[in-house]
Structures are given as structure tokens and as C-alpha cells.
Amino acid sequence: MSDGAVLHVKGRVLAGPDDVRDELWVVGGRISYDRPAGARDVRTVTGWALPGLVDAHCHVGLDAHGPVDAGTAEKQALTDRDAGTLLIRDAGSPSDTRWIDDRDDLPKIIRAGRHIARTRRYIRNYAWEVEPEDLVAYVRQEARRGDGWVKLVGDWIDRDLGDLAPCWPREAVEAAIAEAHRLGARVTAHCFAENSLRDLVEAGIDCIEHATGLTEDLIPLFARRGVAIVPTLVNIATFPRLADGGEEKFPRWSAHMRRLHERRYDTVRAAYDAGIPVFVGTDAGGSLAHGLVAGEVAELVTAGLPPADALAATTWAARRWLGRPGLEEGAPADLVVYEADPRADVRVLAAPRRVVLNGRVVE
Numbered sequence: 001m002s003d004g005a006v007l008h009v010k011g012r013v014l015a016g017p018d019d020v021r022d023e024l025w026v027v028g029g030r031i032s033y034d035r036p037a038g039a040r041d042v043r044t045v046t047g048w049a050l051p052g053l054v055d056a057h058c059h060v061g062l063d064a065h066g067p068v069d070a071g072t073a074e075k076q077a078l079t080d081r082d083a084g085t086l087l088i089r090d091a092g093s094p095s096d097t098r099w100i101d102d103r104d105d106l107p108k109i110i111r112a113g114r115h116i117a118r119t120r121r122y123i124r125n126y127a128w129e130v131e132p133e134d135l136v137a138y139v140r141q142e143a144r145r146g147d148g149w150v151k152l153v154g155d156w157i158d159r160d161l162g163d164l165a166p167c168w169p170r171e172a173v174e175a176a177i178a179e180a181h182r183l184g185a186r187v188t189a190h191c192f193a194e195n196s197l198r199d200l201v202e203a204g205i206d207c208i209e210h211a212t213g214l215t216e217d218l219i220p221l222f223a224r225r226g227v228a229i230v231p232t233l234v235n236i237a238t239f240p241r242l243a244d245g246g247e248e249k250f251p252r253w254s255a256h257m258r259r260l261h262e263r264r265y266d267t268v269r270a271a272y273d274a275g276i277p278v279f280v281g282t283d284a285g286g287s288l289a290h291g292l293v294a295g296e297v298a299e300l301v302t303a304g305l306p307p308a309d310a311l312a313a314t315t316w317a318a319r320r321w322l323g324r325p326g327l328e329e330g331a332p333a334d335l336v337v338y339e340a341d342p343r344a345d346v347r348v349l350a351a352p353r354r355v356v357l358n359g360r361v362v363e
């Protein structure tokens, strides 16, 4: 399609959970609900249209061993795009992927800079590894480097203890989160366990990744403060395998990981029922492949979210949370078209009929 051409999307346009229209037009890469006058070179795409999906926990420029080259990062981004993910919240990457912003054929990325972890308390080659007295300075640096988010590693295995344990003293996270907020950045943290959560939430954190340790006593606190969670259930599915691998050296940690895994659906369902915002994230780019967004939506449904809310967690609600438009008049035309109604069965997300990015149909 040339840039002067017009795209006509017809069938059902799911512009919002309760805002369903019959058609939209794409003119000059942007959405319009008015048929353009004198449109000649019109291409029509038929089906059920959703805003480009959001993967709110994804890592571009990272693999299991650390940073990757630009060619590999490009392949990761293309895999996400072809799965319908057109907006990524990058939850930490040691690579400079800023060049992706100049590519209108790649998903849009909201970066959290590089992970900030406690010394030797995270996956090697991923994070800045620092001590509490340096946390504020690193948060300041990454808040300036990212796109409005900072990513902390809130808990990790303590090898002396042989179990998950918080990485930071309360005063350190209080100062760090205050500094990020002063700079206009939101803060999120990787947390598997229960006992890192209260300090982070009371210190004003905006989001918790994984949140497998969310318990009944903490849920009202999250709900009251509006702290979002991104469960990454497709990643939590790997806990039993991790537990097997660590069994011999760290039996307590293994048993803990298994318990968190066993109650994962109950945890997510209880959070959802309490009104905690839940968003779709796959954790692609560490040990997981890219392009798993449909699988994560299906997992949220398995956990007990109504299909429409699981969809909102990767479309309308996720975009609002990240401050990006959906299928509004004048917005960049980032959308995905499916063969059937995804509200009836979210599994249709696994096979997009057409992906449209910046107004162009991806071929």
C-alpha cells in the first residue's frame, strides 16, 4: 500500500469494551471514523479489529545470557509484532534499543532502562548490580534513560538463607521511589515472594511484576493504592522446572517456588476480584520466547478473569495505563484484525488475520 492509499477496516471495530463500531478508515497512517472524501486507492480488511496488543512485560535486546546484538533484537521485535503486540513496556534491558524508535515497521517501546538489582542477587549480565547506598543514583540515571519507568529487582534468592528474600532495606526503596517520582518516572519491581511487597507498596511503588507472593493480607493494600500487577503467568509456568533445578542446593527455595506456582491462578483471581489492575505481560526475552501474548491472555482467563477483562488487560486498559491511545480518531493506526470475536474466545488472538502498524498492513 502506498502512503497515499486508504485502508478500510470493516466488520467489527472493538474501539472499547462497550464501544463497537462497524468500520474505520486509515488515512495518512491515522485512524478516522469518517469516510475520506474522494478516496480512490482503497484496500479493505475485514474482521474483528482490536487496538494493537500490549505486552507490558517484555525484554527487547536481551536473551538468557545478557545483551544481544541489534539483529537479534530486531528479530525479537518482529516476532512480537507478528503476534499482534504493537506496544511493549520493556521491563529492563541492558541493550540500547533506542534505534527501534526510528523504525515504523517495529512495535512502539516504552522503556524502563536497565534493571537495577542488588549485588549478585539477579541473573548475571542483566542488571546494574548495586548496594543500597547507590540505589538513588542508579534510579536517577535509569529514570532519565528510560521512557517513564524504572525497574527494580525487589527480591531474589539469598544464597545464605537458601530462600527468596527482599533485596533492599525500606529506607533505600523509599528514597529511590521518591526520586523516580520527582523525575516523572513510575517504578516497578520484580517480586516473587511475599515479604518484599509491603515495603515497596508503602514506599509508593506503581506496579509489581509477577506478584506471585501476593497474599490476602496484602491485597487490600494494593487495591487501595491502585498498584498494578503484571503476573506473567506464561513465565510462572516455568517455576516447577526451576524448582527441580535448584532442589539439591536450595531445597527451601525450591519448595517456596512450588508453592507460589501452585496458587498462581488463585493469586491472580483474588487480585482481580479486589479491583487490583492486572495487565498482560509475557516476560519474553529472558528465558522465554517472544510472541507469547495470546498465551498470556488465555492464562488470565484460566485464572478466572472474564474474557473481556483479559482482553482489556492487553488492549484498552493497558494502553490507558501506559498513556497511549487505542482506536481513537486521529490516533496512529496500530491495530490487529481477527477472524472471529476475541471476546467470545480469546484463543483467536493466537492467529491474527492482519496486523496494521502505523497505518500499513504488515505483509
Ligand SMILES: [Zn+2]
Pocket: 057, 058, 059, 091, 283, 286
Ligand atoms: Zn522480566
